[in-house]
Amino acid sequence: MSDLLDQMRRNPRGDWTMQDIVRVCAEHDLACSAPKRGSHYKGLPPGLRDDTDDPLQTSG
Structure with missing residues (x-):
């Protein structure tokens, strides 16, 4: 830990x-992504998409 x-x-x-x-x-x-709206940044592990509001939504 740092x-x-x-x-x-x-x-x-x-x-x-x-x-x-x-x-x-x-x-x-962790990928630190700026908010698209609002004021909360997100720390996401590699490979996790940040563009889906509904985690159950699937493509196709």
């Missing part, structure tokens, strides 16, 4: 920047 992630866990209300979040995501092989 030192930055440890610091964030010890002080979750710290003045963390989005660059800090992106860095932690990258260190843990």
